[in-house]
Amino acid sequence: MSTTTPANTGAHPVEQVGGQAATFVDQRLGSNRFLKRNLSKVFPEHWSFMLGEIALYSFIVVLLTGTYLTLFYKPSMAEVIYNGSYVPLQGIYMSEAYASTLNISFDIRGGLLIRQMHHWSALIFVAAVAVHMFRVFFTGAFRKPREFNWIVGVALTTLALAAGFTGYSLPDDLLSGTGLQIIRGILQAIPLIGTWLAFFVFGGEYPGGDIISRLYSAHILLVPGLILALVTVHLIMVWTQKHTQFPGPGRTNNNVVGYSLLPIYMAKAGGFFFIVFGIIALLSGLVNINPVWIFGPYTPDQVTAGTQPDWYIGWLDGALRLMPNLETVLLGYTISWNILIPGVIIPGILFTGLALYPFLEAWATGDKREHHLLDRPRNAPVRTGIGVMAIVFYGILWMAGGNDLVATAFDLSINAISRTLQVLLIVAPPLAFIITKRTCLSLQRRDRDKLLHGYESGRVLRLPHGEFIEVHQALNEKELAVISSKPDHPVLPAPQKADIDGVRNPNYRKDMLRHKVSAFFYGDNIPKPSAAEIEAGQHHAEEQAAIEAPLHEYEERDVIYNAHGGVLHHPGMPKTNAEQAAEQESRT
Amino acid sequence: MKFLSHRRRKPWVATALLAMALLVVGGGYAAVSSTAPAEAAMGSQTQVEEGKRLFLEGCSSCHGLEAQGSMNGPSLIGVGAASVHFQVATGRMPMSAPGAQAPAKEVIYTEDEIAAMSAWVASLAPGPAIPTAEQLDFADADVAEGGVLFRINCAQCHQAAGGGGALTDGKYAPSLMNATPQEIYEAMLTGPQNMPIFSDETLPVAEKQQILAYIDALQQAPSPGGLSLGRLGPVVEGLFMWTAVFAALIAAAVWIGIKAR
Structure with a gap:
């Protein structure tokens, strides 16, 4: 931008030095223009926009701690005799991977803390990814033009699961080895290629000698590399498409109301990074996670009760536990539906559906507009219902994944729990959908009432002719803007079978389906009141305010004062706490 | 030796030898195997x-x-x-x-x-006796070997950390965290409830003592990584993460978000 040295002699010495440095760089890179444009970029403000930041920061912690762990971890299944300092395992055969994990835990300085930070932050990372995704889903932030970024996000979620699972198996302890055995079962259940796929992945018969080093290269190179690349794409797209914002006064589809990146968001984001880092470090210093030394080394002939995966894979384990025992024998080959459906088909359908959801919704609603203003979840009841349904579905499956723990903790029969959860898995999600949708519609009705009549002040008045009314008051500017942001989605019209001239409509069936889906999405929505209705409503609120006005005059004159038995204040009584205290002191 | 050499080809010799061999092997086996359980401690x-x-x-x-x-x-x-x-x-x-x-x-x-x-x-009737103090003395037993035996024989029901686990239809393997060596030894000998019997033939006294030593080590084990969360595994860890930790993170986010206004 500027190629001349600033001759601003009145500036602060620090500014002068900074300015000179900036000029020095700018003259070589031409960076000032870029920086000026981007550092003053405006972002909207809301706490839920920071959920993605939690994911990013915990991922940074994962990367940093993971790098430390690679310095000492040995991804080898070669058998060694353990001679480290953990006595109950001394002299036992184990894989080098497990032995090096024990060394990290007991003999490397800071090793256990770093290991626990790595594991805790990994759990938090996936949790933050999931919560961030639900925020985007519930607010409709995935709508045009952000569908691609949604798909990138879904890919990142899948990669986060992959990163977690590959890492979970690396210590090669009895717990994770049992999980690996389940993965092998799922691989083998894939028709036709399953057996060979399992041989290929494990390098021969289970457990083979290759799986740990293969998981390792995926865990430290392939998966994090892909995550880093996609995170970059994810952020660049947020940057160029601008961040969505919640409705509010002055916020439209064409602007972004918020603060600039420098200095506000730099400070906020930097501070938040240290909060996330601090919480993870504190947690890892105080709470143990995955005590691999207790579980012992993995050998295929041993199994431990209470084997569960980490929470984000737990739902798949639960699906396996709930699935009835179905098998088909076809031409001498067994198709294990009992593994195939919960292990492959259900996650496949879920993740495909997740990736395609923005396009499904856009097709169903015929909405081709760009959206930079977020939906309030209540204004998209079907979408919100689907989201809650997914959470309930996940919750039931995770609970099924821990059905043995539930059984022992609550003295119940594991069979009864599993049967109950099987029924709940089918009944509860639709029920959750209906309840959520009805709740959303009720909230919409309430919003409509608020727009029409103002909000209920809680004050009941008795009018001179005996009628009781509750005083409604006009909404403030912010609430008015938020509530009236509700978009009206007309249901797509039902197609005609034939036009006036009797020509058959070739798209009739497709359009009819679309009409029905559209009606399902928006048919029950409560329409926003028209401008005339709102005006009439406001008139109403004004009338009530006029009735109430004399009372307010009285209120303003006298102060209600608790110290005098809650009676109205009268002239001559002390008005402030200080005056009252002084008065009480003078009495005693 | 003439007496033997003269008669060694007689037809009854083979039968006699077989009977003698059976007597030695069977008697020897009985002498070795029947010692432990049969001796029921007779009280007054x-x-x-x-x-x-x-x-x-x-x-x-x-x-x-x-x-x-x-x-x-x-x-x-x-x-x-x-x-x-x-x-x-x-x-x-x-x-x-x-x-x-x-x-x-x-x-x-x-x-x-x-x-x-x-x-x-x-x-x-004769049956397993209450273990003697000598049998329960695991001071010299190899803890690590006991760990291997524990994971092979016990962990599939009692869980690798000894925390217990669920069995079918409301039955369960209890936690071993408060069990005394005598109780554990007696349980192995007698197979109470759904537990199989680990007699001295399948699990010799020395190995039982190793298992006692390992369970004792599990009971005494400090939790070097901090609060142990009951050593119940990833489900509990996940629950803790969601309820305590993630709540704190969201609270921090809300706090920072509120500062805007």
């Missing part, structure tokens, strides 16, 4: 009588007047003193209510009374 006559009285009072309604068993409880003939001691000294017997499994609860008999009942049941 008064102790046995006291035991019978207590049995008739507290146990016979289910186990029958002669301990022969009934619809409601198994026969106790031949279960041995170890079984009686385990069931009564952990409070599992007498059961307070019929259920999938007898839970450990408050003990209602004194050690003397339990010893009397054990003596009476042991007097009915």
Whole structure:
């Protein structure tokens, strides 16, 4: 931008030095223009926009701690005799991977803390990814033009699961080895290629000698590399498409109301990074996670009760536990539906559906507009219902994944729990959908009432002719803007079978389906009141305010004062706490 | 030697040799194998009588007047003193209510009374005796070997950390975190509830002691990584993360977000 040295002699010495440095760089890179444009970029403000930041920061912690762990971890299944300092395992055969994990835990300085930070932050990372995704889903932030970024996000979620699972198996302890055995079962259940796929992945018969080093290269190179690349794409797209914002006064589809990146968001984001880092470090210093030394080394002939995966894979384990025992024998080959459906088909359908959801919704609603203003979840009841349904579905499956723990903790029969959860898995999600949708519609009705009549002040008045009314008051500017942001989605019209001239409509069936889906999405929505209705409503609120006005005059004159038995204040009584205290002191 | 050499080709010699060989092998095996369980600790006559009285009072309604068993409880003939001691000294017997499994609860008999009942049941038929202090002494046992044996024989029900686990239809393998060496040894000998019997043939005394040593190490083990969350594995860790930690992170985000206004 500027190629001349600033001759601003009145500036602060620090500014002068900074300015000179900036000029020095700018003259070589031409960076000032870029920086000026981007550092003053405006972002909207809301706490839920920071959920993605939690994911990013915990991922940074994962990367940093993971790098430390690679310095000492040995991804080898070669058998060694353990001679480290953990006595109950001394002299036992184990894989080098497990032995090096024990060394990290007991003999490397800071090793256990770093290991626990790595594991805790990994759990938090996936949790933050999931919560961030639900925020985007519930607010409709995935709508045009952000569908691609949604798909990138879904890919990142899948990669986060992959990163977690590959890492979970690396210590090669009895717990994770049992999980690996389940993965092998799922691989083998894939028709036709399953057996060979399992041989290929494990390098021969289970457990083979290759799986740990293969998981390792995926865990430290392939998966994090892909995550880093996609995170970059994810952020660049947020940057160029601008961040969505919640409705509010002055916020439209064409602007972004918020603060600039420098200095506000730099400070906020930097501070938040240290909060996330601090919480993870504190947690890892105080709470143990995955005590691999207790579980012992993995050998295929041993199994431990209470084997569960980490929470984000737990739902798949639960699906396996709930699935009835179905098998088909076809031409001498067994198709294990009992593994195939919960292990492959259900996650496949879920993740495909997740990736395609923005396009499904856009097709169903015929909405081709760009959206930079977020939906309030209540204004998209079907979408919100689907989201809650997914959470309930996940919750039931995770609970099924821990059905043995539930059984022992609550003295119940594991069979009864599993049967109950099987029924709940089918009944509860639709029920959750209906309840959520009805709740959303009720909230919409309430919003409509608020727009029409103002909000209920809680004050009941008795009018001179005996009628009781509750005083409604006009909404403030912010609430008015938020509530009236509700978009009206007309249901797509039902197609005609034939036009006036009797020509058959070739798209009739497709359009009819679309009409029905559209009606399902928006048919029950409560329409926003028209401008005339709102005006009439406001008139109403004004009338009530006029009735109430004399009372307010009285209120303003006298102060209600608790110290005098809650009676109205009268002239001559002390008005402030200080005056009252002084008065009480003078009495005693 | 003429006596032998003259007769070694006689037709009855083969039969005699076979009989002798069988006698040596069988007798030797019996001498080695039958030592442990058969020796039932016989209490004094008064102790046995006291035991019978207590049995008739507290146990016979289910186990029958002669301990022969009934619809409601198994026969106790031949279960041995170890079984009686385990069931009564952990409070599992007498059961307070019929259920999938007898839970450990408050003990209602004194050690003397339990010893009397054990003596009476042991007097009915031979069975596993209460382990001696020598058998329970695991001071010199190899802890690490015990760990291997524990993971092979016990972990699939009691969980690798000894925290217990669920079995079918409301049955369960209890946590071993508060079990005494004697209880564990008796449980291995007698196979209470759903537990298989680990007799001295399948699991010799030395190996039982190693397992005792390992369980003791598990019970004593400090948690070097901080709060242990009951060592119940990833589900509990995940729950803790969601409820305590993620709530704190969201609270921090809300706090920062609020500062905007």
